[in-house]
Amino acid sequence: MSTSSAIIGWKNLTLGCAILEPGSSRKLKTGEWRSQHPVLDKEKCIKCAICYIDCPDIAYSQNEEGYFIADMTYCKGCGICANECPKDAITMKMEEE
Amino acid sequence: MAKRVGMEVSLGVSEAVKVADVDVIAAYPITPQTHIVEHLAELVANGELDAEFIPVESEHSAMSSCVGSSATGARTYTASSSQGLALMHEILYIVPALRLPVVMTVANRALSGPINIWNDHSDIMSERDIGWVQTFAENGQEAFDLSIHAFRVAEDHSVLLPVIVNLDGFTLTHVVEPFEILDRAEVAKYLPPYKPVQRLDPEHPMTMGAVGIPEVYTEAKKQMEDALVRSKSVVIQAWKEFGDLFGRYYHPVETYKTEGAETLLLTMGSVSETAMTAIDKMREAGKKVGLVRFRLWRPFRFEQFVEAVKGIKNPAVMDRAMSPGGPCGPVAAEVRAALYDQPNRPKVFSFVAGLGGRDVQVSDFEEIVSRAEIYAEKGAPATYDLIGVREI
Incomplete structure (x- = not known):
């Protein structure tokens, strides 16, 4: 859900602003907020999954090779994964124009 | 015919909650509380009332438990007073925002300091803008009747808001008065079982209490206030029906x-x-x-x-x-x-x-x-x- 789709009149809100649809946070594309993004060095990565566990936006998922890769639709560039990586396999790079 | 008994008003309110057949009571049983929840705990313990009594660790938790309980579709009740009500303050706003029909008795008492838990209206006047329907009882009979009425109004599908019944601490709560106690069968004619419009249910997942960003918050408040203003007609109609059934008429x-x-x-x-x-x-x-x-x-x-x-x-x-x-x-x-x-x-x-x-x-x-x-x-x-x- 982008901010613009929340602009509806009060008569159209659900009762008590309940969210009736499960998994609706998928629609909140937090990747739009990002000013930097994680870059993985596969040479250093031991596939420990700490980035996957610690990511506050659940942006990480495991690929076919077993590496954990952040989905840029949701990664908001907080850098927690880079900070927590025990092998310093993740570095944050500035977004470029 | 309803039986006329002499009873402490607090216990009378407990009897009203019993015949209203509540499902969950969450309360913190310490000063400033009343005998209302103490007696309800007895009624649950001795099997007279088939309800879950949650003895929580604070009034803040009491109201939080009521939010959770009511969200699952259970008829939910608590009572509070004075400092206890003040400690609930943060959660009180959330109940009408989520449109949960919790019913609470507030035994009106002073707020400290100096330390004082005697009767006045300081506690509830601090809670004027919480968005609950609020009524005031003048005597024991009214406290009993308004308690039954509170569930009826709160659970009406065009209202779905919490209701506070105010009664004066000590002056009412701790005195014995004669009043007519209605039984379950009589009350059932007035108060049907609670049918929630929506509730937390693992089979049909939904979210209650999400963030309301600046683009939503104003509209959310408007929706709640609109329901509160419209509740007037339900309050009045429910009093009329109460009078038609039981002979005691009330007006705003x-x-x-x-x-x-x-x-x-x-x-x-x-x-x-x-x-x-x-x-x-x-x-x-x-x-x-x-x-x-x-x-x-x-x-x-x-x-x-x-x-x-x-x-x-x-x-x-x-x-x-x-x-x-x-x-x-x-x-x-x-x-x-x-x-x-x-x-x-x-x-x-x-x-x-x-x-x-x-x-x-x-x-x-x-x-x-x-x-x-x-x-x-x-x-x-x-x-x-x-x-x-x-x-x-």
Whole structure:
């Protein structure tokens, strides 16, 4: 859900602003907020999954090779994964124009 | 026919909650509490009431538990008072925002300091804007009846808001009064089982209590307020049906000997009965006085109130709470607002009395009336009078 789709009149809100649809946070594309993004060095990565566990936006998922890769639709560039990586396999790079 | 018994009013309220067949009670049983939840715990323990009693670790948790319980579709009740209500404050706003029909009894008592848990309206006047429907009982029978009425209003699908029934701490909660106790079968005719419109259910996942960003918050508040304003008609209709079934009729604004009255006392809660005695005495002495009592405090019934005070010269409001640094007592402020747009509006005189359990007597009302008459003639003070305060 982008901010613009929340602009509806009060008569159209659900009762008590309940969210009736499960998994609706998928629609909140937090990747739009990002000013930097994680870059993985596969040479250093031991596939420990700490980035996957610690990511506050659940942006990480495991690929076919077993590496954990952040989905840029949701990664908001907080850098927690880079900070927590025990092998310093993740570095944050500035977004470029 | 309902049986007439003598019973402590707190226990009477517990009996009302029992016959309303609640599912969950969450309460923190420590001072300032009343015997209401203590007796409910007994009723659950001895099998008279098939409900879950959650003895939580604070009043904040009590109301939080009520939110969770009501969200699952359970008929939910709690009682609180004074500091306990103050500790609930944060959660109180969330209940109507989520449109949960929790019912709570508030035994009105002072807030510290100095440390004081005797009767006044300080606790509830701090909770004016929480978005709950609020009624005030004048005696034990009313406390019983309004408790049943509260569930009926709260759970109405066009309302779905929490309701507070206010009754004066000690003055009502700790005294024995005669009243008619309705049984379950009689109440069932009035109060059908609660059918939630939506509830937390693992089979049909949904989210309650999500973030309301600036683009949503205003609309969310508007939706809740609209329901509160519209609840008026349900409150009144539910009182009418209660009267038709059980013979006791209630109205948002009650009047007593207002015909031909020039000075009008305005009260809320149990002091109204003392005020009636004072009115009788003053009428016998030839004074043109009357009484208006507010039973429905939120939503405030401007229309009915304005009708009740039509043609009155000197309305004198007796508040049982202060608004320190403010222009007058909290109820007086609302009364002034209600009358401001009326043609030939009268001056509204504000009096504060009965703070922290100080007894309000017939002579206090006589004092208020005589001061109001003097102020009407010679002009009133800019703020309010604190009745009975010792100057030296």
